[in-house]
Amino acid sequence: xxxxxxxxxxxxxxxxxxxxxxxxxxxxxxxxxxxxxxxxxxxxxxxxxxxxxxxxxxxxxxxxxxxxxxxxxxxxxxxxxxxxxxxxxxxxxxxxxxxxxxxxxxxxxxxxxxxxxxxxxxxxxxxxxxxxxxxxxxxxxxxxxxxxxxxxxxxxxxxxxxxxxxxxxxxxxxxxxxxxxxxxxxxxxxxxxxxxxxxxxxxxxxxxxxxxxxxxxxxxxxxxxxxxxxxxxxxxxxxxxxxxxxxxxxxxxxxxxxxxxxxxxxxxxxxxxxxxxxxxxxxxxxxxxxxxxxxxxxxxxxxxxxxxxxxxxxxxxxxxxxxxxxxxxx
Numbered sequence: 001x002x003x004x005x006x007x008x009x010x011x012x013x014x015x016x017x018x019x020x021x022x023x024x025x026x027x028x029x030x031x032x033x034x035x036x037x038x039x040x041x042x043x044x045x046x047x048x049x050x051x052x053x054x055x056x057x058x059x060x061x062x063x064x065x066x067x068x069x070x071x072x073x074x075x076x077x078x079x080x081x082x083x084x085x086x087x088x089x090x091x092x093x094x095x096x097x098x099x100x101x102x103x104x105x106x107x108x109x110x111x112x113x114x115x116x117x118x119x120x121x122x123x124x125x126x127x128x129x130x131x132x133x134x135x136x137x138x139x140x141x142x143x144x145x146x147x148x149x150x151x152x153x154x155x156x157x158x159x160x161x162x163x164x165x166x167x168x169x170x171x172x173x174x175x176x177x178x179x180x181x182x183x184x185x186x187x188x189x190x191x192x193x194x195x196x197x198x199x200x201x202x203x204x205x206x207x208x209x210x211x212x213x214x215x216x217x218x219x220x221x222x223x224x225x226x227x228x229x230x231x232x233x234x235x236x237x238x239x240x241x242x243x244x245x246x247x248x249x250x251x252x253x254x255x256x257x258x259x260x261x262x263x264x265x266x267x268x269x270x271x272x273x274x275x276x277x278x279x280x281x282x283x284x285x286x287x288x289x290x291x292x293x294x295x296x297x298x299x300x301x302x303x304x305x306x307x308x309x310x311x312x313x314x315x316x317x318x319x320x321x322x323x324x325x326x327x328x329x330x
Contacts, residue, residue: 081112088118095290097125108147113158116151120144120164124171130292138175144168159198163205166191170208185235188212203253207260210245213237214267243267258287258297265304274308281305 084103091100101122107115126132127140145168151161166188173181189212195205216237246264249256265281268274284301287294 081114085114085118092118092122097122097129097291101126111154113151113155113161116147116154117158117160117164120148120151120168123147124164124168125291128293141168141171141175145172157198159195159202159205162191162195162198163202163208166195166205167208182235185212185216189235201252203249203256203260206245206249206252207257207263210242210249210260210263210267213242213245214239214263214270217242218270239267239270243271255283255287258284258289258294261287262297262301265301269304269308274311278305278308281308 084107088100088103091103104115104119104122108119110116121144123140123144127137127144132140144164148161148165148168151158152165155161169184169191170181170188173184176184189209192205192209192212195202196209199205214237216235217239243264246260246267249260250264255261261280261284265277265279265284268277268280281301281304284297285305287297289295289298
């Protein structure tokens with residue numbers, strides 16, 4: 001009777017969670033998390049265990065053995081993993097970076113890609129906190145890359161593993177020099193595109209592809225020279241391509257990330273569309289800051305708005321001066 005009850009609960013919960021990894025929202029700083037309708041699985045097992053212990057004298061050793069094996073079965077362990085991942089995503093949604101890091105660090109030796117890519121993400125998040133010194137930052141960046149790499153090795157069908165491998169590879173490239181950074185560029189794009197093949201609605205990958213295109217649209221001449229030595233056909237892009245990815249990211253997950261709003265503004269500025277640039281920069285400015293990155297985006301958006309308005313003012317002044325000169329010859 002008790003065993004049947006537990007199997008029923010386990011199977012129902014398993015089916016309820018079947019499409020779990022396909023429905024979760026993920027990004028560099030987003031705070032979406034998956035939630036079940038049947039809350040607190042742990043309470044079910046705890047109460048079940050209590051009922052079992054109260055009735056222990058009337059149960060045979062065989063029944064106890066069956067229950068013990070059931071409680072440690074792969075189904076139960078899988079459901080416990082779901083609970084931990086749900087807790088992790090909740091902490092992420094609340095921007096509880098340090099708590100999340102400590103929680104997931106317990107699973108650094110896990111073979112589950114879902115734990116590993118989340119650990120890569122939060123390790124990276126800790127590295128960019130203002131209180132993290134430069135030495136710790138570098139160490140955390142490389143650790144994040146190793147976690148992402150392991151996630152990909154464990155499950156190359158996990159779209160988020162591809163996404164965070166690409167992001168972390170880009171991060172460690174900043175410590176490896178221009179040559180390595182450019183060599184990694186094609187690998188980064190390949191993994192982001194693979195992530196989108198597995199999940200076309202992943203706003204994080206869309207944003208990062210836009211960022212990739214934006215970077216190669218404005219690559220300094222020295223970096224272009226290095227790229228031409230490394231590749232027969234160096235990676236190239238343009239602002240129009242970057243814009244399409246940023247817009248797609250916003251379409252699949254509106255207002256999901258302050259930096260996507262900022263990059264839309266910066267891209268329109270580069271394309272000399274001041275009106276649309278100001279529209280998106282103001283959205284970035286008004287985005288509720290919940291992380292250090294959001295605060296940095298807020299400051300940069302304000303600076304760019306001021307710069308854009310000053311340029312417009314100077315442009316009008318120049319136009320007025322030219323008109324006066326043409327009319328009056330002075």
